[in-house]
Structure formats: C-alpha cells, structure tokens
Amino acid sequence: MLLRPVFRSIVLLSAVLFSLTGCGGGGDKPAANANLSGVKLILGDQAKGLRTIVEASHAFDGLPYQVEWANFQGAAPLFEALRAGAVDLAPAGDTPVLAAATGGAPLRIVAVRRSQSRSIAILVPKDSPIHSVADLKGRNVVVSSARGSISQYLLIRALANAGVNENDVKIGFVLPTDALSAFNAGKIEAWATFGIYQAFAEEAGARVLISGEGINTGLTFITASDAVLSDALRRQALNDVLQRMAKAFDWARNNPDEYAKIFAKTNDIPLPVSQRLHSWGLEALLPVEERDIKALQGVDDLFVEKKIFPNAVDVAKLVDREAFAK
Template sequence: MLTRRQFTQFTFAAGAASLAAAPSAWSAATGLKGSTLTLGYQKTGIPLVARQLKVFEKRFEPLGIRIEWAEFASGLNLLQAMDTGDVAFGNAGNVGCIFLQASGGRVAYVAAQPSTPRSEGILVKEDSPIRSIADLQGRRIGYAKGSSSHNLVAAALERQGLDIKAVTSIDLGAADAAFAFDGGDIDAWAIWDPYFTIARRRNRTRVIAWQGDVLEDSASFLLANTGFAKAWPAHVKALVEGSAEAGRWARANPAEVAKSVAAATGMPLDVVTEVNANAGFDVVPLSNAILASQQRTADRLFKLGVLPKSVAVREAVWDDADRG
C-alpha cells in the first residue's frame, strides 16, 4: 500500500540538412543553438527511452550536432519551452497541445502516439451503487479542470445525452483527488496513468468508463518548435524516425523500460510494469482520424468554457508531416 507521501512524490506536477546554412539568429529561437540541439523529455515514455539508448546522438553527432536533453515535470512545461525556442522537439498530451495553440504558441504537430484503451478511465469504489455513466447524475466526480480527464468525463456524458452540469464536478489535482477518493469525499474519479493504476491498487474499484470506449482515435503527439520545423525539415524527420526506433525497442524490451522508468520516478517496479503494459509506444503519421479526434477535443473544451478561444487543429500541423 502506498502512503500519501509516496503517492505525492510520484506526481510529475497535466534530419540531415547542413548546419552551416542555418542563420544563428534564427536558430537561437528554435531550440537549435549553434551546434547544440535541445530536446525535451519527461521521466517516462519514448523520449526517455531514446535518451537512454542515445538514439538521437547516433543520428546527429556525425553531422556535428550535439544533443542536449532538458527534463520537464509536465507536458505543459515542455510545450512552453518549445514555444519559446528553448527546446526544439518533444512530446505532450492532446489537451496541452490545444491550450498552447489557443494561446498562439509556436509549436507544430509532427507525428502521433495513439492512446491506448486502458491508460485512463473513470473509477468508482467496488461497493458503489454507480454502475454506469448515467448513474453519475447528481454525483460528485473529481478530475483536474482543463485536463484530459475533464475531456473524458464530458465525452462520456455526451454519449448518454447528458451535459457535464448533470454531475457535481470537483476540481482536484491527482494527489488530492486520490485521497478524496480514498476517503469517500468524491463518488467517482476520472484519472490517467500512473495514478489510474495506483488507485486501482489502493482500493477495490470498478471502471465505469475506459478511455478507449469513449474517445476514438485519441493520441498524444510528437511536436516541434515551428521555426525549427520550417528551417530544418530533415532534422525533424530524423527525430520522428528516431522516436519510432525507440518505440520499437520499448515494445520489444518491456522489462528494461520498466526498470528505467522505476529508477527515474521512484515508483515501485511492479506498478511501472503494469502502467507500461497499458501504455503505447507506437509512432504513427498524423492521420485524418487522429486529427479529427483532436479537433473534437478542442471543440469540446471550448464548449466547456475552459479553452479561451476556438482553434483549428490543422493550422498547427507541420506542412511536411506524413498523413496516414
């Protein structure tokens, strides 16, 4: 059983073109500064694997480009660093990308990582009278406002012909929501991994809605600073190809990935192993279906009043990105 202190500690806080041809003033705002290319990563996922395998170092050092890694506590922080040009390339979840686009951020979608069906869901206690999404009416449900779980709750209710006002929404971060759920202060909890897996281990629970049953074709994304992507398309393609290579290695070596993530995060190995079993390591082109799903999420967030303006997702897609 994980203690509150342990649980809180696990919170992560939501090419080949010639370098000589690149203007130094331009590179300073794109994540490529002189001969140093800065990449962002978090303590999990494909970028962590790529960093440990030195995938990008092997691709870029022969070109005279040194790889520098910058660690971030959340995808939103990483996106902000890409926007300012402190980082050239990284990955983030779908909702953070939408918020950054709405704020005019200089970040482009370059590839997708399809979401897996069981990495997020809506939980209730095993002895709860709530048996379905329809039973949530009038109940207290915890989730972080403006997060992927907010989107999941709204989409699940939509499928039942219900507005989100049909439930009592409690805005809670992951750690606070975990203990509110443990203590019975909320009737249901919408949450993503690793908290999803940890919660199911801490309590006897039932899942009344899996992400995969509610949100079709959802994905997280590989992204690049727009200036960087425009100036060095071959570099971006090399980064996408390297990410796919790291993903293939991760699928073939799950035990090694679990050990690395456990060491990086401090989470127990058995928890990480279960989380990774629910995770996806595929890198795919930006298909029409994935982009349409991302647009539905953007439209839903705007309708919910948490997005400051409507956005057209395709306007932030890199021009050279492949289409599936």
C-alpha cells in the first residue's frame, strides 16, 4: 500500500518532464502484447478526409482498441475541441497548427504529409474583371477559415509578390461552408480557400487567380494531444493508428479512381468534385523531417512579423519524433 503514493509521484513527474521537453517519451513502454481493449481514442477530422480514406481502405479493421470520429469543417473549431480535451488527434495545415500552438493548445506534431499546394487557391468568379493579384487592390477578399489559416498565408505572400499593400485590400474571414454558398451566390469578389470547398467552386466554374504552388509549404500535419502522448497505453494505440493511416494513404494513392468514387459516395458529393479534389494529389503519411521543421518555422516567423501571431513558436519543440515509430 505504501508503494502506491510513490508510484503516483513517478507518473506525475514523468508527465511533467514530458511536457517540458516536448519529445514525449510517454513513460515506460507497455509490452508489445499489452491489452488495449480498454483504450479509446477520439480522432478529430476535417471534412471527413481521414475517416473516408481509412474506411475505404479498411485500414482500421481488427482494431484492438476503440476509436470515435469527430468531424469539423475547419481547423479552428477542431483545435478548440483538442484544447478542451474533446479530441485526441487533429489533422491540419501548417498555419492552423502554429495558431493552435501559439494559443497554448496542448499538442505535438506526430506525422506529416507533403503536397504541391494545388489544393489552396485564391478564386474569383469566372466572369470577374479581376485577372491578377494586383487587381485585388481596393477589392473585398474573403479568407477561409480564420486568421492564421493556410489561405491567409497564400494571400499575404501573393499580395507581397504582386507589390500590393495588405491595407489596400479589404479582408474578411468566413468559415468555408458559409463562404462557398456566398461565393456561388455572387456575393464574394475573391475567395482564398482550400480543399473540397475549392474543388466545389472550381467545378462550378470559379477561376483560379493564383494557387498555393510555389508559395505555401504544402505541409499537412497530424497532431496529437499531450494527454494521449503522456499515457503509455494510449500512446501505443496512437502509434498503431498512425501506422494504419499510412497504409490507408498508400492504398488511396494506388487506387485513385476507386477512392474518388468512395469519397464521393461517403460524403454525398458529385463524383466530378471528388475527382477534381483528388487529381491534385494524395501524399504519403510520413515521419517529420528537419526540412518540415524548417519550413514550418519560416511560416511562423512571417506570421509573427505580421503580428498575426502574438509570439513565436519553437517548432522543433512541437515535434514528437517517437510517436510514429516503425
């Protein structure tokens, strides 16, 4: 009986050390055959992107633990849920991850996907008189989904490259589902958006003023909460989740036509929209490398300089390199 308080103290000390180092050892590793049947992970998602690919590939068949999905239309509400302890895993682009970290969200980056950033763009109506980024001067531009988004990063860089002062553009922030409806109704002059919302708009005739290719990092991260990473059994389950997700993305890359059909049916969207979205590429899920850390730090530096983020983040300390161990 006397050992119990000592054991509790050791566990608490391990958790404190984990939060301070940011490398997340997770305490003593459970045995490889540890019983995970009592473990449950709540997996956050955006526009059902992860869930659809996992279910289409059957990557989660035979899980030795429980999972529950929680879907969000944007990164901002997803990270609010993570901060509140309502989700354990959160996928998002580079800037939302930084925004969440700047705001003190208890998270670590555990995996990365790299793309060419075609799925980020500034769109205008097909008959718009706006034909260049320079033409945005004096115009209203809507950004999805919130301050610190990948879309805002594209807009900032594009305006700077075109020699347009940000103060000469009227910028507003609207969640993507609401913005899509407004854009289709002709109520938005220019829209900086991403992903499936962009695919819907382009399929309906929207014109790409500029895409994120060559501007955005193209990095999408999987983040996990500190609470999961500091719990040995849940950490083991998380590692298994990431391994299975990696196989799911490999399956989708090898079966693009089949996956586009499944994605369309699962999400109740037109097949051409799904095909357009996935024509922009499906990337592998990989461990984080130094080049990813460097690229993400560069994004943070810009947003701190622009005073979008109140303080800098040391990206290297955000990364848990062991959570996605083979």
